[in-house]
Amino acid sequence: MARSSIMTRWPHYILATLMAAFASSLSWFTVTAFHKLNIHRFDLGNVEQVMWNLVHGRGFVMTDPYGTAEMTRFAFHADPFLIFLAPFYAIWPHAETLIVLQVVALTAAIPATFLLGRRVVGSIAAGLAFAVATTISAPLLWSGIQPLHAVTFAVPLILWGGYFALQKKYVAAAILLGLAMLTKEQVGLSVAMFGAFLWWRRRDWRWGPWLTVIPAVYALTMFFVVLPALAPTTTAYQSAYGETASSVVSHVLRQPVEAVKDVIGPANVKPVMQLVASFGGLALFSPISLAALPDIVINGLSDKIQQRDIRFHYHGSLLPWLIIGAAFGWSWFAGRMKRYSPRAKHLLLCGWLIGSAAVISFQYGPLPGTPNSWLRFATWGNRYxxxxxxxxxxxxxxxxxxxxxxxxxxxxxxxxxxxxxxxxxxxxxxxxxxxxxxxxxxxxxxxxxxxxxxxxxxxxxxxxxxxxxxxxxxxxxxxxxxx
CATH class of the missing domain: 3.40.50 (Rossmann fold)
Incomplete structure (x- = not known):
């Protein structure tokens, strides 16, 4: 009986081990790096000051990091999701609280990818392969050691929201995707494209329109009304193409060739392909991956090089759509491998997925022993x-x-x-x-x-x-x- 129970539950043991390893190692690293002064005001300090002001009844405000005025956080990003972190910060008002919260949130992405893989592919082995690939994926690891950004919380929220939507549990999906929209202004555009997928491919005429129209309206309101009214200066992507969202659109329409070159140029395509390759390139074979397009375009139009680098948080709302797309891409491939037995298909695709994640993580990730290892930032002896x-x-x-x-x-x-x-x-x-x-x-x-x-x-x-x-x-x- 005991042996039967172990055989039944072994996937859950593996999943729990992956989650524990991810959460403990990243929590140790980020907290230690913070104590060594290797995590700075941009952006952890900015967010903590917002938290401090919130719990002291001063509102959703911060000191302008480029001046002396006190201003609303909306002057920089539409990320009111941060308000939901305030109760945790109130319990223990330290930066470490926020650091660990971000790691815990990213850890929640691991079981979500397991369930997505199992649901879309119909295989526990596929679910575990996605969980392993997620745990070691370079972009997720970079997200974990770059605190703190509200958009990073969009990763688990979108993954879980996508899973519940595929399960036709639309109330839960709408809540989670709605929360994801609150992490950054452009997330609503991606959610709208996902809603369009449900509407078009799944023929969901009840929830598809709502998940398309409402997120799109919210995002456009943030871009064209709220942020321009509150921002003291232009954002980085706007400075390349205009001073407001309206002028950006106008510039792109007047000079579309210039904009297209920036979006499909090697500087923007390289990080996108790194993200896609982290999950075996499978996302290229599913239309659901198009939900990542708004972020790809925004990053391409930016003159801020960090937005085209997977080491930074700008891929936060892009990555989960590629993971969901990779699950559908796996299913597409498996359906065309008719010469192979089901067992052989799973072995080949599991090996391909995990192997791809491992190679990209070694080449571009922050793990110890890799060319870009960040371990020194936690072990460096800083006497100051x-x-x-x-x-x-x-x-x-x-x-x-x-x-x-x-x-x-x-x-x-x-x-x-x-x-x-x-x-x-x-x-x-x-x-x-x-x-x-x-x-x-x-x-x-x-x-x-x-x-x-x-x-x-x-x-x-x-x-x-x-x-x-x-x-x-x-x-x-x-x-x-x-x-």
Whole structure:
């Protein structure tokens, strides 16, 4: 009886092992990297400040990282999904809470891919192959070690939403896909294309129209109404083609050849093919993969090179559609391998899927022992990390700080968080660490000039000043807790 139970449940044991390994290793890495100062204000610190403001009743706001004004988070992204993280942050208000939440969310993608593979292909072996490929896939691993971005939560939400939609459990699917839409402005466009797939291919005339029209209207409202009204500056992709969503569309219509070249050019196609290859290229054989098209186009029109690099979070809402497409691509291939027995088909396709994921992960992923291993960011002995973290712990949240990007995440739990050299007339404390990642909003020369003026000013007291780290406290800030 016991042996029979083990034989029946062995897929679940494998699944649990994969999830435990993924969650524990990524949680350890990201938390340790954060403690070593290798996770910065962009973007963890920005998100934590929004969380801090939310739980203190100050609204969905943050300090402009490029200035001194307090502004709504909608000035940068339509990601109100972050509000759902606030209760967890309220329980334990630390950046580590947000880091682990993101890892847990990504871990939930593993059972979703198992169920999708089993549902679409009709095989437990296929489900396990998708679960293994997901666990070791380069894009998912990069998503896990790049906290924190609301759009990363779209990965499990879309996968589970897609699974429930295929199961015809449309209420659950609509809720999950609706939550995914709240992670970033363009996700609604992808959900709309998925709805069109259900409408067209599945002949679902009840839910297909709703899952097409409502997401499209929401996304277009964010792009053409909400974000232009609240954004102080243009976004990166808009700066290449216009200052508003309307001008971007106008530019593309006037010069379509230029836009097409950017979208299908090698700089944009390469990362997309890396994502597709992570799951054996199977997504190319399913029309459902077209739901990834909005993100592909937006990334292609951007002049921000990070949007065309799988190491960054911009593929967050693109990846799950390719995974779902890969499951359908597997089914398409299996139906045409008539010369092979069912067992041989599964062995070949399982080996192909897992092997492809392993090769791409080795070539482009962050795992230890690979060319792009990020293990050093968790094991590197940074002698300044305990100094910065201990000093940050002494400052009460009402202390205004102006800090470089590379230490910004350590000081994010407060109302006033300025990017050095901004906010010097308002800050009580200045922290400058002259190391990788210090310059995002200014140059090293500008930082050095601003710091030299502060050193000479009688208003500022030097707390620490050596070759790499400078900490200054305003003399009148002593009563605010700056020491």
């Amino acid at each position: 990390a305990p100094i910065v973290r201990e000093y940050a712990a002494t400052l009460p949240p009402e202390t205004a700080v102006s800090v470089t990007n590379n230490v910004g995440a350590q000081f994010a739990g407060r109302a006033e968080l300025y990017s050095f050299p901004y906010g010097l007339d308002r800050a009580d404390v200045v922290v400058v660490w002259r190391n990788h990642g210090q310059t995002v909003v200014s140059t090293e020369a500008e930082n050095a000039a601003a710091l030299e003026l502060l050193r000479r000013s009688p208003e500022w007291r030097i707390v620490r000043d050596d070759s790499d780290l400078t900490i200054l406290a305003r003399q009148v800030a002593e009563t605010n807790g700056a020491r």
